[in-house]
Amino acid sequence: xxxxxxxxxxxxxxxxxxxxxxxxxxxxxxxxxxxxxxxxxxxxxxxxxxxxxxxxxxxxxxxxxxxxxxxxxxxxxxxxxxxxxxxxxxxxxxxxxxxxxxxxxxxxxxxxxxxxxxxxxxxxxxxxxxxxxxxxxxxxxxxxxxxxxxxxxxxxxxxxxxxxxxxxxxxxxxxxxxxxxxxx
Amino acid sequence: xxxxxxxxxxxxxxxxxxxxxxxxxxxxxxxxxxxxxxxxxxxxxxxxxxxxxxxxxxxxxxxxxxxxxxxxxxxxxxxxxxxxxxxxxxxxxxxxxxxxxxxxxxxxxxxxxxxxxxxxxxxxxxxxxxxxxxxxxxxxxxxxxxxxxxxxxxxxxxxxxxxxxxxxxxxxxxxxxxxxxxxxxxxxxxxxxxxxxxxxxxxxx
Numbered sequence: 001x002x003x004x005x006x007x008x009x010x011x012x013x014x015x016x017x018x019x020x021x022x023x024x025x026x027x028x029x030x031x032x033x034x035x036x037x038x039x040x041x042x043x044x045x046x047x048x049x050x051x052x053x054x055x056x057x058x059x060x061x062x063x064x065x066x067x068x069x070x071x072x073x074x075x076x077x078x079x080x081x082x083x084x085x086x087x088x089x090x091x092x093x094x095x096x097x098x099x100x101x102x103x104x105x106x107x108x109x110x111x112x113x114x115x116x117x118x119x120x121x122x123x124x125x126x127x128x129x130x131x132x133x134x135x136x137x138x139x140x141x142x143x144x145x146x147x148x149x150x151x152x153x154x155x156x157x158x159x160x161x162x163x164x165x166x167x168x169x170x171x172x173x174x175x176x177x178x179x180x181x182x183x184x
Numbered sequence: 185x186x187x188x189x190x191x192x193x194x195x196x197x198x199x200x201x202x203x204x205x206x207x208x209x210x211x212x213x214x215x216x217x218x219x220x221x222x223x224x225x226x227x228x229x230x231x232x233x234x235x236x237x238x239x240x241x242x243x244x245x246x247x248x249x250x251x252x253x254x255x256x257x258x259x260x261x262x263x264x265x266x267x268x269x270x271x272x273x274x275x276x277x278x279x280x281x282x283x284x285x286x287x288x289x290x291x292x293x294x295x296x297x298x299x300x301x302x303x304x305x306x307x308x309x310x311x312x313x314x315x316x317x318x319x320x321x322x323x324x325x326x327x328x329x330x331x332x333x334x335x336x337x338x339x340x341x342x343x344x345x346x347x348x349x350x351x352x353x354x355x356x357x358x359x360x361x362x363x364x365x366x367x368x369x370x371x372x373x374x375x376x377x378x379x380x381x382x383x384x385x386x387x388x389x
Contacts, residue, residue, distance in 0.1 A: 026314075097309055097334040098357035099379070100218050100237070121311050127337045127358050144312045145342055165313070 002152065002172070003044055003141065003163045008035040012166055015173030023073070023163050025049045036067035044071035044091075047079070055079050064088050073118050073141070077108050084114030091118045091141050102132065111137050121145040122162060125155050133158060149175045197252060198284050201329035204303040205352055205374070207232055207257055208330075212375040213365060213386040214259075216356060222379070223247065230385020233257045235287065235356075235377045241268035241278065248282040259285035259305060262293070272296045291326030304328045305354065310338065313345055320347040330354055332377065337364050340371040362386060 003023040006012050008031035014020035021042040024032055029052035036043060045063055053059050055074060060082055063069050072083045075093045083090035092109055094117050096102045109117065115137060119125055122142025125133075139160035146152050149172040152162050164172070199207065208214070211232035217223060218238040226234050227250065234251050236244070236258060244260060251258045260283045268274035270288055275296050278286055285303035288294075297304035306328035308319055323331060328351065333339055336355025355368045356377035365376050365386055378384070 095309075095311070096358075098216075101357075121335070121338065123338045123341055124335045124358060127335070127364075129360075145310060145338065145345070147313060147345065151341065 001161050002156075002169060003161055004166055004169045005143075005163050006035075006166065008032050011038065011040075014041055015170055017176070018169065018173045020169060021071075025073075027051070029053050032063075033067065036069060042071075043069050044073060045069050046073040048073075048075050048093075057082060060086070073143075077110050080115045081110050081112065084110075084112060087114070089114055089116065089139070091116045091139070092137075093118045093120060093143075094136070095120050096124045096128070099132070106135055109137055116140060116160070118143050118163075119159070122155060122159070123151060125158050126151070128158075198282070198301060199257065199303075200301075201298070201303045204233075204257060204285055205330065208352070208354075208375045211385060212369070212373075212388055213383050214354075214375055214377045215381075215384040216377040216379045218379060220247070222381075223250070225381055226384065227251065227254045227256070229381065231256070232385070233259060233375075236260045236283075237264050237379075239265050241265035241274070241281075243267075244278070244281040244283065252282065257284045259283065259287055259303070261287040263288050263290065263307075275300055275302075278302070285330075287332060291322050291328070294326040294328045298329070303330065305330045305332050308333045310334065310342060316346055320349065323349055323351070330374075332356055333373075336368060336373070336376060339373060340367040343371045359383070 002020040004020050005023045005025055008024045008027035023044045025046035026049050032050050048055050055076055071089045073091045074080055080090040080092045094105045096119055116139040117136045118141045121144035123145040125142045141161040142155045142159040143163040146164055147168050152164050156162050214233040214235055215226040215231040216235045216237055217226050234256055248258050260278050262270050270290050279300040285305055286297045287305040289307040294304040308331055331349055331351045332354040335357030337358040339355045353373040354375045355373045359376050359378040360380045368376055
């Protein structure tokens with residue numbers, strides 16, 4: 001599925017007919033609360049990038065319990081274990097700049113049920129070998145520098161989710177409508 | 185006395201940034217080595233510039249000497265090699281070890297690298313589009329001689345998003361086929377760093 005990255009400041013929703021959730025990132029606590037308590041598509045949150053929110057037990061309890069957000073992204077393996085232990089899905093950020101760095105980053109992955117992977121930049125996923133892809137704990141979210149519908153669709157064949165910007169989501173929706181009309 | 189002569193010999197053989205860049209343009213596929221057991225392969229390859237991305241920074245002098253004796257240049261990654269802090273003293277140490285260029289993600293170190301007479305290569309990690317705009321200001325301020333972008337394999341896909349840095353571009357990371365190298369050159373990079381041995385020394389074509 002697509003996750004549309006948003007800072008939570010706008011009442012943005014996916015275009016009609018598009019199966020997408022919203023990824024709150026680079027936000028702040030009031031905006032996160034407002035977004036989570038408003039009707040809309042399912043939310044995920046990049047917990048390390050919410051100003052005013054710590055990355056600890058209390059913050060996880062607040063986000064998953066009080067706000068009801070079931071998908072949490074973090075750079076911290078211990079936090080990922082905590083979220084998974086509560087029965088939610090956590091996606092651990094893994095930076096993939098070169099093969100050696102990817103190997104090293106994966107060494108700190110807890111590799112347990114409920115903890116998947118955010119691969120950054122997501123665009124690199126198209127260039128990973130099958131063996132490399134197999135080492136990434138699923139589910140996999142591709143995140144970063146994916147700005148065309150073609151790239152997003154291509155990467156979605158390898159990942160379980162793709163994070164995109166609102167403008168890219170709009171172009172995907174528009175192109176899908178075009179495909180629909182063309183097939184009639 | 186002997187130590188000073190050694191240093192003078194190494195400094196004398198060190199090209200300035202223009203000289204380093206000229207070698208890069210002439211031989212654009214550089215060998216990135218992360219373990220010492222790859223050194224012999226890199227020395228035997230057609231690559232004219234070796235990038236040392238791991239290893240013991242406190243024991244680099246003999247490795248650098250070997251590389252220079254093979255007629256090649258050497259760049260060391262200050263942030264990744266062990267034993268050295270990414271600061272002025274670490275830079276000075278690498279200078280005394282004889283390296284020709286230093287790579288770092290720390291823009292504030294670029295002037296110090298240049299003032300030590302080495303070529304300054306700044307790494308730009310491509311993560312998100314929103315970071316590219318802020319990178320332009322930072323890199324304009326740090327003024328490296330060369331900008332290395334990672335992961336280099338996606339450079340052709342993102343070059344249209346990148347601001348014009350006005351610097352020679354190197355690309356490294358997940359570059360493993362000749363087609364990828366050609367696409368990176370077509371996107372405007374002057375060189376590629378790769379640990380994929382068959383590509384070491386590949387010509388621009």
